[in-house]
Amino acid sequence: MELTVARSGTINFFDGQAVWDDPVHQQQVRLLPTALRIIAQVSGGNDAEAVVDSLSRDGHHNARDLMSAMLGAGILQPAGDADAQDLMSELASWGPGVAHFHFSGRTTAETVFVDERLLDLELQRRSLDGDLPAYFPDVIGSRIDLAAPVPESWSEQCSALLSLMRARRSRRAYSTTTPFSKEAFSLLLTALHTPTHIARDHLGRPTKVRRVVPSAGGLQAVDIGVVVRSVEGIEAGCYRFDRVAGQLIAVGPNLGQRSWVHALGEQEWVNDASFAVVYFGRTRLIRWKYARTRAYRSLFLEAGHQSYAAYLLAEALGAAHTFIGAVRDETLERLLQLDPRHEFVIGASVFGVREPETDGTSEDLTSFEWERQALHDTRSG
Numbered sequence: 001m002e003l004t005v006a007r008s009g010t011i012n013f014f015d016g017q018a019v020w021d022d023p024v025h026q027q028q029v030r031l032l033p034t035a036l037r038i039i040a041q042v043s044g045g046n047d048a049e050a051v052v053d054s055l056s057r058d059g060h061h062n063a064r065d066l067m068s069a070m071l072g073a074g075i076l077q078p079a080g081d082a083d084a085q086d087l088m089s090e091l092a093s094w095g096p097g098v099a100h101f102h103f104s105g106r107t108t109a110e111t112v113f114v115d116e117r118l119l120d121l122e123l124q125r126r127s128l129d130g131d132l133p134a135y136f137p138d139v140i141g142s143r144i145d146l147a148a149p150v151p152e153s154w155s156e157q158c159s160a161l162l163s164l165m166r167a168r169r170s171r172r173a174y175s176t177t178t179p180f181s182k183e184a185f186s187l188l189l190t191a192l193h194t195p196t197h198i199a200r201d202h203l204g205r206p207t208k209v210r211r212v213v214p215s216a217g218g219l220q221a222v223d224i225g226v227v228v229r230s231v232e233g234i235e236a237g238c239y240r241f242d243r244v245a246g247q248l249i250a251v252g253p254n255l256g257q258r259s260w261v262h263a264l265g266e267q268e269w270v271n272d273a274s275f276a277v278v279y280f281g282r283t284r285l286i287r288w289k290y291a292r293t294r295a296y297r298s299l300f301l302e303a304g305h306q307s308y309a310a311y312l313l314a315e316a317l318g319a320a321h322t323f324i325g326a327v328r329d330e331t332l333e334r335l336l337q338l339d340p341r342h343e344f345v346i347g348a349s350v351f352g353v354r355e356p357e358t359d360g361t362s363e364d365l366t367s368f369e370w371e372r373q374a375l376h377d378t379r380s381g
């Protein structure tokens with residue numbers, strides 16, 4: 001059989017040991033010296049039998065078994081079977097480091113998400129151990145006191161915006177009976193995502209599009225898909241949003257309760273949410289303008305801007321909203337018909353009809369005194 005070495009992995013050396021590091025399948029495998037020789041010979045163009053013969057002659061009698069284990073682990077693959085390689089192809093041309101960074105963080109249908117209750121217990125233990133990093137690092141220098149802001153002394157507009165910003169929070173309690181209103185749903189999508197301005201060159205060709213959130217190079221390379229569960233007048237299902245026409249395009253099925261929670265990182269509190277806006281980056285679009293690798297970062301930043309605008313608008317509408325990073329990228333890519341080679345999921349905004357929160361309390365602090373207090377506590381503790 002003709003074999004190739006999978007292009008999805010690299011060989012790294014840690015503490016004198018060779019390790020196969022594969023970000024697509026998210027696995028690291030320690031390589032025995034014989035495995036390294038197999039990789040060298042297969043990359044040299046030898047077929048499987050020739051490699052086994054040559055290694056057996058040198059006394060490596062386990063070469064055949066090792067080779068089939070390497071096939072099973074995806075280190076070797078039948079020639080022509082290039083799925084993972086194909087998946088990485090576009091990002092890899094931006095630099096293999098970007099492709100590795102990207103795929104090692106991509107969640108799949110099998111990813112195990114941290115159980116929040118177990119994490120809480122673990123964090124309690126860690127804080128008892130006193131290893132919480134300082135809230136503010138110990139910086140030496142002369143200090144200037146800033147007065148706590150008094151929003152009321154500024155314009156009405158500024159004061160209204162500050163109150164909205166202070167009222168904003170991640171809200172995870174939703175009505176179990178009332179569907180989300182279609183008007184509020186439409187406003188959230190169109191106000192945040194459809195263009196507001198277009199700049200043209202002297203020939204009238206569009207050069208830059210603007211909307212309410214900033215965008216690297218004005219490219220709007222972070223796009224959205226929408227998974228609807230309970231919005232009045234809109235059939236539950238998966239949609240892409242044509243932000244120019246302001247229309248939803250049905251692309252995927254209505255998710256049952258289990259699939260909905262599964263796609264959104266097994267977070268049970270999403271059970272009664274009404275819909276999720278899924279942010280995805282379009283690398284082809286941003287690369288069209290910026291060849292440099294750093295442009296990749298801007299997609300994450302841009303999704304953050306969009307999510308914050310969603311927080312404010314949801315707050316103003318009296319709706320509930322929480323941004324989540326713990327989503328299943330691969331599952332959402334499939335549901336929204338994204339092409340993972342150049343369209344990748346970043347996170348999602350989960351919306352619902354607001355209900356009062358019952359879990360925990362949150363103290364309303366009107367000045368920034370708490371920051372000083374926290375700083376003082378970490379220093380004196």
Ligand SMILES: Cc1cc2nc3c(=O)[nH]c(=O)nc-3n(C[C@H](O)[C@H](O)[C@H](O)COP(=O)(O)O)c2cc1C
Nearest residue numbers: 168169170171172265267322323324325326327347
């Ligand atoms: C990048 C990012 C990822 C987040 N992911 C999740 C998530 O997966 N699940 C969740 O319940 N909240 C998530 N949150 C919300 C935070 O938990 C929340 O902002 C934080 O607890 C502070 O609460 P607040 O937003 O009410 O001020 C995320 C927030 C950010 C900025």
